[in-house]
Amino acid sequence: MKNIVILISGRGxxxxxxxxxxxxxxxxxxxxxxxxxxPDAAGLETAAxxxxxxxxxxxxxxxxRERFDAALAECIDQFDPxxxxxxxxxxxxxxxxxxHYAGRLMNIHPSLLPAFPGLHTHRRALAEGVRIHGCTxxxxxxxxxxxxxxxxxxxxxxxxxxxxxxxxxxLREEHRIYPQAxxxxxxxxxxxxxxxxxxxxxxxxxxxxVAPQER
Ligand code: GRF
Numbered sequence: 205m206k207n208i209v210i211l212i213s214g215r216g217x218x219x220x221x222x223x224x225x226x227x228x229x230x231x232x233x234x235x236x237x238x239x240x241x242x243p244d245a246a247g248l249e250t251a252a253x254x255x256x257x258x259x260x261x262x263x264x265x266x267x268x269r270e271r272f273d274a275a276l277a278e279c280i281d282q283f284d285p286x287x288x289x290x291x292x293x294x295x296x297x298x299x300x301x302x303x304h305y306a307g308r309l310m311n312i313h314p315s316l317l318p319a320f321p322g323l324h325t326h327r328r329a330l331a332e333g334v335r336i337h338g339c340t341x342x343x344x345x346x347x348x349x350x351x352x353x354x355x356x357x358x359x360x361x362x363x364x365x366x367x368x369x370x371x372x373x374x375l376r377e378e379h380r381i382y383p384q385a386x387x388x389x390x391x392x393x394x395x396x397x398x399x400x401x402x403x404x405x406x407x408x409x410x411x412x413x414v415a416p417q418e419r
Pocket of ligand 1: 212213214215217218219291293311312314316325375378
């Protein structure tokens, strides 16, 4: 079974979705550890309650990004992960860190990349008046919120939406597509070539786009 390490910074609801899928028997991975850059991340408690090893590496204790990333990598590597899963991990990672985990570092971003990289994606989507918004799971490359796309889910933007309602609609999809992406990885079904991801095996056709759900 593949070993995964999950990195969080806050509430960890995407982490919860991964733990729930594992517990339901639909995500065949060993969650070896959950690591946060914030000692007070609420998700650390949830993970510990689920019996998962937790750690934190407080970024405030390091003089620069490189030194923090080196300490973080040292903490991660004791668990020998096949995949490092960024689940609301709110730190920009150095090129060296990203290279060290090339092909085994995944992120979820709350927009349909390449639209709206960076912060405040829901506010920006509303300001631009887009009618469709969503979320993306991708392999991480040194460019911020960029890299081969594994799966995306789209949601409608409704007339009465504010940032909170739109974020909640997107988050429901995040909780659906992240376990799916990690499942494909665990099954060895993701092939990356020329910056694009192919999902091999049965039902792979069209699998990388999840359409909006009827609600
Ligand atoms: C999610 O919207 C994720 O896409 C973004 O930060 C949020 C984290 O939420 N990067 P949670 O900690 O998983 O609940």
